Amino acid sequence: MHIEPGVVTGAKLLLSYATAAGALALSARLVWKSVSQEGGIAGAVLKSTLATLLVFCFFQVLPHHPVGVSEVHLILGSTLLLLFGAGPAAVGLAGGLLIQGLLFAPFDLPQYGMNVTTLLVPLLGIHALARRVISKGTRYVDLTYAQALKLSTAYQGGIVAWVAFWAVYGQGLENAAGILTFGVAYLSVVLLEPLIDLGVLATAKRLHRLSGTMLFTRRLLHPA
Numbered sequence: 001m002h003i004e005p006g007v008v009t010g011a012k013l014l015l016s017y018a019t020a021a022g023a024l025a026l027s028a029r030l031v032w033k034s035v036s037q038e039g040g041i042a043g044a045v046l047k048s049t050l051a052t053l054l055v056f057c058f059f060q061v062l063p064h065h066p067v068g069v070s071e072v073h074l075i076l077g078s079t080l081l082l083l084f085g086a087g088p089a090a091v092g093l094a095g096g097l098l099i100q101g102l103l104f105a106p107f108d109l110p111q112y113g114m115n116v117t118t119l120l121v122p123l124l125g126i127h128a129l130a131r132r133v134i135s136k137g138t139r140y141v142d143l144t145y146a147q148a149l150k151l152s153t154a155y156q157g158g159i160v161a162w163v164a165f166w167a168v169y170g171q172g173l174e175n176a177a178g179i180l181t182f183g184v185a186y187l188s189v190v191l192l193e194p195l196i197d198l199g200v201l202a203t204a205k206r207l208h209r210l211s212g213t214m215l216f217t218r219r220l221l222h223p224a
Contacts, residue, residue: 002071003111003118003163008170015169016113023120027090030127034087034217043214047084050215051092052099054080059100067185070163074189077123077159078151079197082140083204085217086127093119114166122158126151136224140217141205148194148201156190 008016035044055075064073080089094116101108108115133150134143160183167175204220 002073002105002108003114003166004066004070005107005111007175008111008114008166012170013110013113016111016117016166019117019121020113023117023124024094026124027087027094027120030085030087030090030124032087034085038085038218039214044088046214047088047216048091048095051080051084051088052095053092055092055096056099057096059096060104065185067182070167070182072182072185072189074192075119075155075159076193076196077119077155078126078148078193079200081123081126081130081151082143082197082201083216083220085219086123088217090120090123093123114162118159118162118166121162122155125158126155129154139223140220141201143198143201145194145198148197152193152197153190156186156193160186 031044031048034047035041038044039046058075059073062074064071075093077089077093080092083089084092097115097119098112101112130151133147134140163182164179167179201220204216
């Protein structure tokens with residue numbers, strides 16, 4: 001989902017700074033919620049650090065390929081949400097993306113506002129969606145494939161929508177073919193991520209020692 005350099009340039013970049021600031025501000029509220037309700041500052045730092053390291057690996061280590069107007073990555077946004085909660089997951093996405101840019105892809109830094117918006121706004125969306133499709137009495141480790149698919153589809157669909165927006169905003173409909181190619185390529189991620197979610201959750205369900213740790217969100221093994 002890295003927007004290619006040159007797609008949005010000049011004064012148009014100002015919009016990306018504004019959307020990124022808004023997304024980061026909303027994410028900060030979720031981080032504070034994690035601090036106040038789950039393990040205090042130490043718990044939030046631990047979860048955020050783990051999420052950041054994982055996101056960095058997702059972007060830098062896992063296979064990723066340029067397709068159309070962006071790159072296809074296995075981001076696993078819904079997995080991060082289910083393991084760490086929305087606040088630490090948001091920190092992980094923003095932090096992992098920034099570290100990857102600073103260390104390995106400085107040419108992506110001018111697009112950071114667009115890329116972080118593309119990652120965080122869908123995460124905020126599935127955080128709200130999870131409250132609607134997962135009952136308060138359901139632990140995350142007990143999710144069904146259908147529930148995991150809804151979260152994954154919503155997250156990846158949000159990413160495709162934002163990539164399409166930035167491409168059209170920057171260069172108009174001349175990128176239509178590239179947008180379509182990118183969207184089709186992301187279908188593989190949409191189908192794969194729910195299976196990964198369920199595999200991770202099934203593993204967590206067997207590790208009963210996780211129930212008392214600050215490393216993961218309380219909702220993983222306990223109802224709301």
